[in-house]
Amino acid sequence: MATEVKSVLVEGTREDSVDKIVRHAGMLSNQLQNLRQRMYPPEASKSLRRFMTNEVSRLTSIPESSLRTMDLEGKGPSPSRLENNHRAYTLEQINELRHYFATQKPNEAKSFLPHRTGKEHLQVLAVANFKGGSAKTTTSVHLAHYLALQGYRVLAIDLDPQASMSAMFGAQPEFDVAENETVYAALRYDEYRRPIKDVIRKTYFDGLDLIPGNIEVMEFEHDTPRVLAARDRDQGAIFFERLNLAIREVEDDYDVVLLDTPPSLGYLTLGALYAATGLIITVHPAMLDVASMSQFLLMMGDLVGVIRDAGATMEKDFLHYLVTRHDINDQPQAQIVALLRHLFADDVIMPTAIQSTAIEAAGLGKRTIYELEAGEVSRATLKRARESMDDVNAAILALIQQSWGRT
Numbered sequence: 001m002a003t004e005v006k007s008v009l010v011e012g013t014r015e016d017s018v019d020k021i022v023r024h025a026g027m028l029s030n031q032l033q034n035l036r037q038r039m040y041p042p043e044a045s046k047s048l049r050r051f052m053t054n055e056v057s058r059l060t061s062i063p064e065s066s067l068r069t070m071d072l073e074g075k076g077p078s079p080s081r082l083e084n085n086h087r088a089y090t091l092e093q094i095n096e097l098r099h100y101f102a103t104q105k106p107n108e109a110k111s112f113l114p115h116r117t118g119k120e121h122l123q124v125l126a127v128a129n130f131k132g133g134s135a136k137t138t139t140s141v142h143l144a145h146y147l148a149l150q151g152y153r154v155l156a157i158d159l160d161p162q163a164s165m166s167a168m169f170g171a172q173p174e175f176d177v178a179e180n181e182t183v184y185a186a187l188r189y190d191e192y193r194r195p196i197k198d199v200i201r202k203t204y205f206d207g208l209d210l211i212p213g214n215i216e217v218m219e220f221e222h223d224t225p226r227v228l229a230a231r232d233r234d235q236g237a238i239f240f241e242r243l244n245l246a247i248r249e250v251e252d253d254y255d256v257v258l259l260d261t262p263p264s265l266g267y268l269t270l271g272a273l274y275a276a277t278g279l280i281i282t283v284h285p286a287m288l289d290v291a292s293m294s295q296f297l298l299m300m301g302d303l304v305g306v307i308r309d310a311g312a313t314m315e316k317d318f319l320h321y322l323v324t325r326h327d328i329n330d331q332p333q334a335q336i337v338a339l340l341r342h343l344f345a346d347d348v349i350m351p352t353a354i355q356s357t358a359i360e361a362a363g364l365g366k367r368t369i370y371e372l373e374a375g376e377v378s379r380a381t382l383k384r385a386r387e388s389m390d391d392v393n394a395a396i397l398a399l400i401q402q403s404w405g406r407t
C-alpha cells in the first residue's frame with residue numbers, strides 16, 4: 001500500500017499531497033511577492049550614486065588637485081556640490097574626464113581610457129556552474145559594476161530564465177521585460193528573430209549595457225531539439241554558434257561581454273561556453289558543492305567534446321575557478337580551498353570572494369557593494385567586503401589584460 005502523506009481537512013474535504021504542495025507553493029509565492037514589493041516596489045527605478053573627488057581620483061588616477069583646478073577653471077564636466085560643498089561626480093562625468101585626459105595626454109591615453117584597441121580582442125566571459133547558489137549572478141554583477149567603474153565598455157547578458165541578474169539591474173522580469181525583448185529574440189530560429197542591437201538596453205551605469213532575461217529564454221531549449229531533429233538547413237547557424245554570432249554583431253561597441261548562465265547545462269549554456277573567451281567557474285567551498293562541480297565538469301567535458309568533434313575550436317584564453325562565499329574562519333572550508341589549489345594550482349584565482357553580510361544585504365536590495373553608501377552596514381564590514389570584491393575583480397581584470405598582451 002502506498003504511504004500517504006498525513007492529510008489535513010480543509011473545509012470538510014481531504015487534502016492529498018498534491019493539493020498540499022500546490023497550497024504551500026501558493027502561500028510561499030504570496031509571501032515572497034509581498035516581501036519583494038516591500039523591499040523593492042515595482043515603480044522603483046534605479047540610479048547610481050555620485051562619487052567624491054577622492055574616489056574619482058582613485059578610479060581615474062587623476063590627482064585630486066587637478067580635479068579641483070579643472071572645475072575652478074571651468075574645464076571638463078562640472079560636478080554638483082553637496083551641502084558640505086564637496087564636489088560630487090556622476091559616472092558619466094568620470095568617463096568624460098577619462099576622455100578629456102586621454103585627448104590631452106595622448107602618450108598616456110590608455111592609463112586614462114582603458115578601452116581595447118588594435119589587436120586586443122573582445123573578451124567574452126562566461127560565469128558558470130550548475131550548482132545554484134554558487135554566486136554566479138553575484139560574481140557577474142560585481143564584475144560588471146567593477147569594470148564599468150574602471151572605464152570599460154561592458155555588455156551583460158542574462159541567460160538565466162530566472163533573470164536574477166536583470167533584477168539586480170532594476171529590470172524586473174515580470175514588469176519590465178516584454179515578449180521578444182530577451183536574448184532569445186536574437187537567437188530564435190524563426191522569422192521573429194531580431195538583431196541583437198534591438199534588445200540591448202542602457203543601464204543606470206554609464207558604459208554598462210544589459211540584455212535582460214526572463215522565462216522566455218527557456219524557449220531556446222525547446223526550439224533547438226526540434227530544429228536539430230528536422231535538420232532544417234534554412235534555419236541558419238547551428239545552436240551553439242548562435243550566441244557567438246549574435247555577440248559578433250556588436251563586437252566593436254564593447255571591451256567585455258559578461259554571460260550569467262543558468263544553473264543547468266542546456267543548449268544556451270553550451271552556446272555560452274562556446275562563445276566565451278574566458279570561463280569562470282564559481283565554487284562555494286563545501287563538500288556538496290564541490291561534488292556537484294565535479295559532476296558539472298564531467299558533463300561539460302562530454303558536451304564541449306561533442307562541439308569540438310563537430311570541428312569547432314574550443315580554445316579559451318583561460319578557464320579559472322573562483323572560490324565564493326568563503327568563510328575564512330571555517331576549518332572545513334579551508335581544507336576544501338586547499339584541496340582545490342592543490343589540484344588546480346594557478347587555475348584557482350588567488351583572491352576569494354568572502355562570505356559577507358554586506359554582500360548579502362546589498363543583494364537583498366538588488367545592489368552590489370559598489371552601490372552601498374557608508375552607513376548602510378558597518379564601515380568595517382563594508383570595507384572588508386569591498387576589498388575582497390575588488391581583489392577578485394582585479395584578478396579577473398588582470399587575466400583580461402593578459403589576454404590583450406598588456407602587462
Ligand SMILES: Nc1ncnc2c1ncn2[C@@H]1O[C@H](COP(=O)(O)OP(=O)(O)O)[C@@H](O)[C@H]1O
Pocket residue numbers: 131132133134135136137138139164263324325326353354355356357359360363364
Ligand atoms: N560573498 C557573499 N557573501 C554573502 N552572500 C553572498 C555572497 N555571494 C553570494 N551571496 C548570496 O548567495 C545567494 C546566491 O547567490 P547567486 O549569486 O544568486 O548564486 P547563483 O547565481 O549561482 O545561483 C544570494 O542570496 C547572494 O546574495
Ligand SMILES: [Mg+2]
Pocket residue numbers: 136137138160164165261
Ligand atoms: Mg544566478
